[in-house]
Amino acid sequence: MGRTIETVAVFGLGKVGELVALMLVESGFAVKGYDATAREGAAGVEAFDRHQLDVSDEAGIRQALEHVDAVVSCLPYHRNIAVAEAAHATGTHYFDLTEDVPTTQRVIELSQLGSDSTFAPQCGLAPGLIGIVGASIAATFQKIKSIELKVGALPQNPTGLLGYAFNWSAEGVVNEYLNDCEVLRSGHRQMVPAMTEKERVVIGGIELEAALTSGGLGTMCQTYEGRVNRLDYKTMRYPGHFKQMHFLFDELGLRDERELVSRVLQDAKPPVSDDIVYLHAAVEGVKDGLAFRENYVRGYLPTDVGGRRWRAISWTTAASAVAVVELVAEGRLPDTGFVRQEDIALTDLKSTNAGRLFAEAGEPR
Template sequence: MIQRPKRIAVLGAGQIGAIIASMLAEQGHDVTLADASASQLKNAASSAYATEVVDASDVPSVKALLGTRDIVVSACPYFVNKGIATAAVETGTHYFDLTEDVATTAFIKEIGARSDVALVPQCGLAPGFICVLGADMASRFDTLKTVKMRVGALPLYPTNALRYNVTWSVDGLINEYCNPCEIVFDGQPILVPALEGIESVMIDGVAYEAFNTSGGLGTLTETLAGKVRDLSYKTLRYPGHAEIMKLLLRGLELADDKETMRRILNHAAPFTRKDVVVIFVTGIGQKNGRMEEESIVLRYDGTPELGAIQLTTAAGCVAMVELFLSGKLPQKGFVRQEDARLADFLSTRAGARLTNESRGSEAAKAVYKQDSRHAV
């Protein structure tokens, strides 16, 4: 199917939204980047796309914008996406977002059941690209035993006590550190607490810790139900980060005071483009009559022009838009990330960047050690 230019609104002119708008405009689409902040729009302004002041939390204003658009991409905090998705359905606008929030995705799935437009939440990196990789890994085995998915978006040079810099949404980060996490354990879907299940991971000589965070599996627990014994997603950080976050969120009870937690992170962990994204997916199962293990290790380094988390999140989202426009995804209703075939995903213009700009490969070596003191 030939892709024709579309009228696309991108809501949210932050670090990710502006890159998504640029990528879509480069493909010839008529793009409008919208945000409630005129100063934010001024900082993100480009000759490649138009800008418009629109408050994404004001549903009537969103509907007015979407009434003249074919597609909307929300790069806004998760808590405004229910209203944006509702406006998209009412205006007949296909919808994409970056949310990691489980409750928001469940709402979008519900309205998608009776929608004539496509609703594609959880685009980006994790959930997003990692779910496409995880589904592909699962398909490689005759009988599947285990799939482990690990993703880290980290500063290349950690300099603060948190050993972390905020490279995307502060609200999304706090959300995934606070909410229960879906996994499959011993064949059954269960919920486990965030910031637990700590493991030691060494990839290419660098030591990380991995721990439970919410939302990274997307809809894979449902998709692989009955097909896998153990399925998990964990976030990679430098060692010691999880214990500090538990002290802040639980010991000091800042999980109940997210505004204070937001101020702390904005002050202590400023944005950086000197970042790195690490992806590690491993699968174990029966293949050709014997038990085998396969792994994928990918690494992306940020540049002064484009951070690694900006590249991977924006490219993951735009690749899904490309697949939809080419007819390789369902054209209406709720669309899962794993509805995309990995080969198709990587053949898009945006998806190809995730191959061409990666320093990793399937042959990369990884040493994985579970710390039994913190096992689920």
């Protein structure tokens, strides 16, 4: 049986979007890339068609989607709703990388309005891969007490008090730091402030700190409410990072100046090439009749894809998203309605062309 998806549009050809497009090509899809500026391919090699598109032009978005089977939005989170609505109107399969809760809620609403296409948002690292890992581990337990999920995208060689570099969208990071977080406590959903409940984490001898941040769980709280006593997502940073962020947002009174803070942070801590992505998932409960805790800890370094060296944050995000597209195209995930990341098996994801990178490049820690 042939694939249900042959041609894919990628909106946003920035830090991750270009690699998403290249990985889709490597996985056998025809790709059309769209960006607000005319970006050239690396070393003059054009692996896919590139087009300029104003993503504030709703008619232009719909026109672009009329000639493809699916779209992967790699745009800033506040641009995704317009793309999702156009995908619904044109019957196009929709995927994105967002961690923004209101955006995902709108995508869920669109999926419930009746459509012949799949809506699979949150296909990045968190939400995305970390939820797939956590749910896959939890599925092996008879009774689940807690699911604790953590991700840290960090420079390998940090400098300064923040110990950070903005290899990911600065505005997305600020959004995660300031929006309240959904968690499960005593089996019930609650909203709690971001950058709280800090804890010490050590991975491979490297000391980190972790604190609650918003959006990383996607739809997991709804899925596991009443089944799991405790569920949360935390972002990992080098020690002292969150103290500095509290100073910035609280003592300097900049919580209402998100755009300004994003610009300042991006200029102060620009991207670096020597990054590392830490992934830490832990499930506690009853397994084989005994109390047990299972940890899944990985450290992902930059790797080569398509003859180029890519940052860890770029390839892990892109590989996760492309793997989900592959699974839908092959009929291993539903081709209509809403797809939750926690319904995707880690073994299935790793069996795809893009997902195999997680088996080949990830080092247990």
